[in-house]
Amino acid sequence: MATITPAQLSIELQIPQKRIRDYLRSLYGTLPSEEPRWQLTEQQADGVRARFSDASGSEKRWLLEPGDTVRRRSMHVAYGGQQQGGISTPRGRPEILIFTDPEAGARFGYDRYEGLREDGSYAYTGEGQYGPQEFVRGNRALRDAERDGKTIRLFRTKGTSATYVGAFTTGAPTYTIETIPDADGNPRDGIIFNLLPLDARVDLLPAYGGELESAESPVSYVGTPRVWSPPEFTDVTIPRMEHAPGERVVSRVEFELQAAFGEWLHTQGAAPARLPLRAGSTVIEPDLWVPDRNWIVEAKRSTARGHVRMAIGQVLDYAHVARKADLAAVPVVLLPGTPEMDLRELMAQLGITLVTRTEDGFRVSVPS
Numbered sequence: 001m002a003t004i005t006p007a008q009l010s011i012e013l014q015i016p017q018k019r020i021r022d023y024l025r026s027l028y029g030t031l032p033s034e035e036p037r038w039q040l041t042e043q044q045a046d047g048v049r050a051r052f053s054d055a056s057g058s059e060k061r062w063l064l065e066p067g068d069t070v071r072r073r074s075m076h077v078a079y080g081g082q083q084q085g086g087i088s089t090p091r092g093r094p095e096i097l098i099f100t101d102p103e104a105g106a107r108f109g110y111d112r113y114e115g116l117r118e119d120g121s122y123a124y125t126g127e128g129q130y131g132p133q134e135f136v137r138g139n140r141a142l143r144d145a146e147r148d149g150k151t152i153r154l155f156r157t158k159g160t161s162a163t164y165v166g167a168f169t170t171g172a173p174t175y176t177i178e179t180i181p182d183a184d185g186n187p188r189d190g191i192i193f194n195l196l197p198l199d200a201r202v203d204l205l206p207a208y209g210g211e212l213e214s215a216e217s218p219v220s221y222v223g224t225p226r227v228w229s230p231p232e233f234t235d236v237t238i239p240r241m242e243h244a245p246g247e248r249v250v251s252r253v254e255f256e257l258q259a260a261f262g263e264w265l266h267t268q269g270a271a272p273a274r275l276p277l278r279a280g281s282t283v284i285e286p287d288l289w290v291p292d293r294n295w296i297v298e299a300k301r302s303t304a305r306g307h308v309r310m311a312i313g314q315v316l317d318y319a320h321v322a323r324k325a326d327l328a329a330v331p332v333v334l335l336p337g338t339p340e341m342d343l344r345e346l347m348a349q350l351g352i353t354l355v356t357r358t359e360d361g362f363r364v365s366v367p368s
Contacts, residue, residue: 004045006038007068007164011078013052016063023051062095062153066166066201072099072155075162087127087138096141096150098124101157102206109181113192115208116282121171122154123208126191129183133191142193146170152195156204166200207282254301257336257357258287261299264362265290272297277321286318287334295353296322299334308335308343315352 006020013020024038025031027047031038040048060079064070073083081088081097088097105111105125114125126139135143145152146169155162171194180190262272265288275289275296288297298315300307315331322329332353338344339354347354348367356363 004040004042005069007064008070008074009040009045009048010063011070011075013049014059014061014063014078015052017065017068019052020048023048060093064153064164066164066199067204069161069163071160072157072162073160075155082138085127085138086125087142089138089141094150096138096145096152097155098138098142098152099155099157099162100124100205103158108183109185111206113178113180113190115206116202117208118279118282118284120197120202120282122168122195122197122202122205124154124193124195125180126175126193128190130188131182132189135191139191142170143174143191146174151198154195154200163204165202165204167198168195168200169198170194171196203281205281253336254299257301257334258299260357261297261334261355261362262288275322277318277325279317279321284318284321286315290332294328294330295332296329297332297334297355301336303335303337303339305340305343308333308339311335312347312350312352316350 006017006024009020010017021038024040062079064075075097076083076088076090079093079095079097080090081093086099088099090097100114102111102114105114110125114123116122124142126133126142127137128134128139133139141148141150142152144150152168152170154165154168156165157163173194175191175193177189178192179187180192182188265272270290270292272288272290274285276283276285286296287299289295290297296315296318298311298318300311311333315333319329319331330353331351332355333347334355336357338356344354344365348365351367353367354365356365
């Protein structure tokens, strides 16, 4: 059975994949369109090895491309590092190799703490199956990767194969400590690393909280609408394991604004709801969805330029994804007051409805 790929031969022979693929095309012609990649028999691979036997370089270069699948053992033969565990630290190389197996992790409940977040960062669980995870060996190396000038290279494994997802770096903060289960299901402190893609195929990664089904039809872009309930009016700290990395202090102003707007909508006969949306390999959700008016709403606690600019980008993203699901999405920005004129003009040009709070309710400014 053909199981050897140009990627496998590339790291073995230390020559670029392009040279191998060019040679294969000279022998066998263009790869058929229904074949996603070259898969060679051992005899065919031996022919490639013989052709490039004198071309191998002495310096071990990183030659894998995002999406390449190789045998994990062969990769360690080429680059070094521990062949067991999730974090491998090849001696003398500017890389840290990390591995994730979502299917295996789901058996221990790790899928609830690992995956691609809404903001595009990747939550990765540290090493250690039992007891509190500590910053030793691989965990320490991963924590200090940016300081030490190391590129983090993430692989998704299945059996003996490893698919290279791409290059990552650590975000800010580098990690959070969360309560996660050990291999027996007992709660303990776990390290959740916050990784940011540099050059990666993030579509190969599971969404935060578990795998998403394949989006083969427009309806797959939308989750089941949920009942919306007004948030409480207290200052709270939300762990970024549920949102973006780090900790976000959500002010009383923003929560109270959302709650008041939701109550006002009820008086207008337009009940708000929640609407999870599939965006690429993750799930995003606007602050409110008003199905009777097709409103996709993003609220911000301030009229400061930075907050308004962020709201504009977010609400346009939500609306774009919702329209893929054949929803007639109208982007709406909700603010506690009136922003500057040029920002109002910008929103009008972009087709964004602006809702601002007034003394007796809310003012809706629809772009002409």
